[in-house]
Amino acid sequence: MKNILIGAALLGLAAASPAYANLSVFACEPEWGALSSEIGGDKVSVYNATTGAQDPHQIQARPSLIARARAADITVCDGAELEIGWLPMIIQQADNANIQPGQPGNFETTRFVHLLEQPTSLDRAQGDIHAAGNPHIQTDPRMTIPVAKALAQRFAQLDPANAAYYQNREADFEKRMTAAIARWTAEAAPLRGVPIVVQHHAWIYMEVWLGLKEVTPLEPKPGVPPSTGDLVQVLQKLQAQPAKLAIRAAYEDDRPTDFISEHANIPAVVLPFTVGGTDQARDLFSLYDDTINRLLAGLKK
Numbered sequence: 001m002k003n004i005l006i007g008a009a010l011l012g013l014a015a016a017s018p019a020y021a022n023l024s025v026f027a028c029e030p031e032w033g034a035l036s037s038e039i040g041g042d043k044v045s046v047y048n049a050t051t052g053a054q055d056p057h058q059i060q061a062r063p064s065l066i067a068r069a070r071a072a073d074i075t076v077c078d079g080a081e082l083e084i085g086w087l088p089m090i091i092q093q094a095d096n097a098n099i100q101p102g103q104p105g106n107f108e109t110t111r112f113v114h115l116l117e118q119p120t121s122l123d124r125a126q127g128d129i130h131a132a133g134n135p136h137i138q139t140d141p142r143m144t145i146p147v148a149k150a151l152a153q154r155f156a157q158l159d160p161a162n163a164a165y166y167q168n169r170e171a172d173f174e175k176r177m178t179a180a181i182a183r184w185t186a187e188a189a190p191l192r193g194v195p196i197v198v199q200h201h202a203w204i205y206m207e208v209w210l211g212l213k214e215v216t217p218l219e220p221k222p223g224v225p226p227s228t229g230d231l232v233q234v235l236q237k238l239q240a241q242p243a244k245l246a247i248r249a250a251y252e253d254d255r256p257t258d259f260i261s262e263h264a265n266i267p268a269v270v271l272p273f274t275v276g277g278t279d280q281a282r283d284l285f286s287l288y289d290d291t292i293n294r295l296l297a298g299l300k301k
Contacts, residue, residue: 022159026069026099028077028087029056030275031138032109032147034284036076038173039152043162047072052276055251056082057223061089069094072105073158076151079108080115080135104157110135112150113143116204138274140205141181141288148173180285185209188292190299195241197234197266199226199248199257202273206291215243218256226256231263238264245298249273269298 025046027033033048040046047068050056056078059065069075069090077083091099091106098105115133137143152170156163192211196203201217216237220230238260246268248257254270261268271291272281280290 022162023073023155024071026072026075028075028083029138030277031144031284031287032076032078034275034287035144035148035151038284039148039166039169040155041165041169043159043165044155052272052274052278052281053251056274057085059083059086061086061093065090066093069099070096072096073098074105074107074154075099076107076109078110078135078137080110080132081130082110082135104154107151107154109147109151110137112146113137116208134202134204136202137205139203139291140209141177141184141284142209143205144284145174145177148177176285180288184288184292188295191295194245194299195243196245196247197238197243197257197260199246199252202249203247210295215241218246218260225253228259231256231259234260235263242266245269245295247271250277267298267301269294271295 023040023044025033025036025040025044027036027046027048029050030048030052033046036044036046049065049068050059065086072094075087075091077087091101096105097103100106110132115135115137118133119131137147148170152166155166159166188210193213194211195213195215196207197215197218199218201214201219201222203212203214206212207214216234218226218231218234220226226234243264244266246257246260246264246266248254248268248270250270250272254268257268257270260266270278271294272278272287275281275283275287277287278290280293281287
């Protein structure tokens with residue numbers, strides 16, 4: 001009788017214990033943390049190394065990030081040198097064989113899409129130039145579909161017992177995202193051909209998707225904050241090539257776009273850039289909802 005009671009108690013404890021995720025995901029950017037959750041569901045535990053309020057280029061390799069990477073089964077990051085200033089140090093210090101370059105637990109999203117703006121020559125004097133091409137693929141929702149396919153396959157490789165689960169969730173995500181892209185594209189039709197200025201040259205994928213026409217970035221070189229003199233030169237350029245919107249990411253300093261907005265008499269539009277960049281951008285779908293809404297609102301001002 002005693003053994004029966006002990007067995008019953010153990011079963012009760014097991015039932016009361018939380019179900020632990022099969023895979024621990026270290027996501028470098030919030031958009032890839034959100035995608036990991038879409039594909040992995042309750043089979044993954046996702047940690048976002050950055051927030052929508054941070055510049056993903058400028059992150060410190062803090063001990064807390066190293067500890068998280070040490071326990072990760074997979075890193076899900078942009079790649080294409082976006083995190084070159086901090087991620088390699090984290091991976092080295094974490095000393096985790098699973099996430100080393102070339103291992104299945106090292107996943108770079110930009111490897112599964114065609115990157116735009118691949119430089120023909122490399123000169124660091126030109127600023128923050130990415131050798132593989134522009135890494136900011138998350139500004140176009142169409143890029144999430146091939147990445148999702150590859151991520152589901154990688155999760156299945158690392159966790160074969162749940163392969164069908166990941167594939168089913170990816171298929172559902174792709175169906176919902178495809179429908180949403182059609183809706184967003186239709187809603188954004190008034191934006192086609194609209195000339196814009198951008199604070200940092202990070203929006204090329206969004207520009208191609210929506211047909212926006214970038215007149216000039218405010219930064220004199222990629223990653224170099226514009227001085228007042230630089231902004232005056234932008235204003236001179238805008239006299240010959242007017243723009244209708246001045247765009248910046250939510251994490252960026254508001255002063256350059258506000259200066260251009262005031263002196264060129266065009267609206268300054270703050271876009272979330274990633275999940276969590278604004279209060280409205282809570283997941284991948286609301287990220288693009290909010291982006292389109294903000295662009296259209298700016299156009300009406």
